[in-house]
Amino acid sequence: MTALDEENKLMSENNQIRDLGAEFTRREIAPHLDQWEDDGVLPRSLHQAAAKQGVLGVGFPVEAGGEGGDLMDVTDLQEGMFAAGASSGLMAALFTHGIALPHMVAAFEKSGDAASTSLVDRFVRPTLAGDLIGSLAVTEPGGGSDVARVRTTAVREGDEYVINGAKTFITSGTRADFVTTAVRTGDAGHGGISLIVVETDRPGFGVDRRLRKMGWHCSDTAELSYVDVRVPVENLVGTENHGFYQIAEQFVVERIGLAVHAYGIAGRALELTAAYCRDRETFGKPLIANQVVRHKLVEMRRQVEVSRVYARDVVRRHLAGESVIAEACLAKQTACDAATYVVDEAVQLHGGTGYMNGTEVERHYRDARILPIGGGATEVLTDLAAKLLGYAS
Numbered sequence: 001m002t003a004l005d006e007e008n009k010l011m012s013e014n015n016q017i018r019d020l021g022a023e024f025t026r027r028e029i030a031p032h033l034d035q036w037e038d039d040g041v042l043p044r045s046l047h048q049a050a051a052k053q054g055v056l057g058v059g060f061p062v063e064a065g066g067e068g069g070d071l072m073d074v075t076d077l078q079e080g081m082f083a084a085g086a087s088s089g090l091m092a093a094l095f096t097h098g099i100a101l102p103h104m105v106a107a108f109e110k111s112g113d114a115a116s117t118s119l120v121d122r123f124v125r126p127t128l129a130g131d132l133i134g135s136l137a138v139t140e141p142g143g144g145s146d147v148a149r150v151r152t153t154a155v156r157e158g159d160e161y162v163i164n165g166a167k168t169f170i171t172s173g174t175r176a177d178f179v180t181t182a183v184r185t186g187d188a189g190h191g192g193i194s195l196i197v198v199e200t201d202r203p204g205f206g207v208d209r210r211l212r213k214m215g216w217h218c219s220d221t222a223e224l225s226y227v228d229v230r231v232p233v234e235n236l237v238g239t240e241n242h243g244f245y246q247i248a249e250q251f252v253v254e255r256i257g258l259a260v261h262a263y264g265i266a267g268r269a270l271e272l273t274a275a276y277c278r279d280r281e282t283f284g285k286p287l288i289a290n291q292v293v294r295h296k297l298v299e300m301r302r303q304v305e306v307s308r309v310y311a312r313d314v315v316r317r318h319l320a321g322e323s324v325i326a327e328a329c330l331a332k333q334t335a336c337d338a339a340t341y342v343v344d345e346a347v348q349l350h351g352g353t354g355y356m357n358g359t360e361v362e363r364h365y366r367d368a369r370i371l372p373i374g375g376g377a378t379e380v381l382t383d384l385a386a387k388l389l390g391y392a393s
Helices: 003-029 033-039 044-052 071-083 088-094 102-111 114-128 243-279 291-319 325-355 360-368 378-388
Strands: 134-137 153-157 160-171 178-184 193-199 205-210 221-232
Touching: 003 044, 003 071, 033 088, 044 088, 071 088, 071 243, 071 291, 088 243, 088 360, 102 114, 102 243, 134 160, 153 178, 160 178, 160 193, 178 243, 193 221, 193 243, 243 291, 243 325, 243 360, 291 325, 325 360, 325 378
Parallel strands: 134 178
Antiparallel strands: 153 160, 160 221, 178 193, 205 221
16 A cells, blocks of 8 residues: 555545534534533433543543544544534543543553552543533642642542542533542652542542633532542552642643634634624625635634644644643634634624624634643743743743
């Protein structure tokens, strides 16, 4: 097979994955999304439907219960879903396992020992089958983006850890069956952090508050408390006191994922706006007949395409084994800047209609605001990139 044949085969496979995501969204999501937004939560049946259709496990190894594929396949799948009308909030809620499970899978792939295999069997496989919902708890009240400041403690007593502390802004926290939790098992600083899986039915674990948000309405967000929560030592993910590095390893993928959210909803908002400008007549002619409107649409398209192409290039480099920590930060910011601009112009060009609650561009406008904050605020990531690129003193 020639290089051209390989490229054509890859493009065909990517299109199939993108089509899978789009069709699933049109059939299972779009008819119900407004209601889920009002309800403030996704039904568990959607996770089960996504698993049945082979959507939930894309990017996870078959050996761990997934569908196989890599980060580019996940990107293609999500691009298709956004193009068909999925919201950023819905994707955050449906794919929370994308941040809750990778640390367990990585430990399993590295060692394959009894402990990591048990975690995969108990948590990863059932989640990818749509039977469990997991979440990741790192952020603490007053902690923000500084992972090294984790104060939730886990003290070992015999064959158990006793966990005490609090977490906030936890995606899918009110629905989760388990929470992959960052805890302090050692000294202060990044070297004393571990990851421990906590089942939410354990005594002492509590959802203190369900948080109401500007956007991401169908994605439930929680404040969590841990009061003398006892979990077996077998729930430790990987090696004790290596949690900071485990979390850091997954940051690249998380930030690229948020970039896909950003240019995905921007692209959808652009398409909706272009269609509206063709249909909407003012002063006896379509909006799109005005040069200022056409130029705005072109600028919106430019920003979407630039952010998409750059993010996908970072994905390719990551899969090729390059260190792209700084580039992932740049890709996220580029896409978030594009989303901020595009959704604002989308609402503007829709006029009063765009300001109405329940209009799709209004939803994307609200949802876009969290993206420069989640996964590391833009200011934090810019400073990190400056250090990695040699621009810091």
